[in-house]
Amino acid sequence: MSTDPASAPDAVVRLVEVRSSDLSVDEVLAALDHPASGAVDLFVGRVRDHDGGQGVHGLGYVAHPTAAAELTAVAAEVAADFDIDALAVVHRVGDLAVGDLAVVLGTASAHRGVAFDATRALIDRLKARVPIWKNQRYDDGSDDWVGTP
Template sequence: MSPIRLVDLRDAPLDVTEVLAALEDGTSGGVDLFVGRVRDHDHGQGVSGLVYEAHPCALAELEAVAHEVADAYDVTALAVLHRTGSLAVGEIAVIAGTASAHRAATFEATRALIDTLKARVPIWKHQRFADGSSEWVGLP
């Protein structure tokens, strides 16, 4: 059975309990979860919110990243969700998690999952600043 349990892009709020449930596995001694939220500042400027936009191939690329991480690390379960659309400060933007028999593997796998996602999956952030200005982040 594949360790990949949940991979999705969603335009609705993300739920940590859904990801934890997807990572449930009786053989796992460790579960590691990364939750990325919209912060109220970036580069010394106040952030009022942001919009995530995904390329049409983003889900397929996210799935490819999940498979690569699952193949490279000794994980028993893997789950990752990324939000699209408009988000307010404090909302969850991404949840990435893994489970494995031992904690070291799950820490390493979750780090690889979030880092590779951020580097490769074509999801772009349009930040709105408190002063009314904005910027795109992550455009090619």
């Protein structure tokens, strides 16, 4: 479930992928390398051990078949809306344990304020629009779907 938008060496969108394998901060950081960038901002989303006052022991992410295409569209919009040099985003699907990386994304820009703003826009738009849902499993044996339409 990946796309390869970085067809040109100067492409702003460098990495966009929805995958079932482990995520790597180093991979995203490497994709953001650009000689004009004085700032690189990363967001790393991890599985936490609680939600809404309940203990969480794991979760499962599932993606609609259109998730990679929608993530690519979101990435392209953020790249167009902000003066950034590079953008990368990878989201995990499948079963994850507490502490596992669920999403790693970031932007690179000449200045930190732009990178901060672009990264925030990227994660906020991803959460609002990309059809990836999680089934949270609680310590008491119950579970709950989060973020479903």
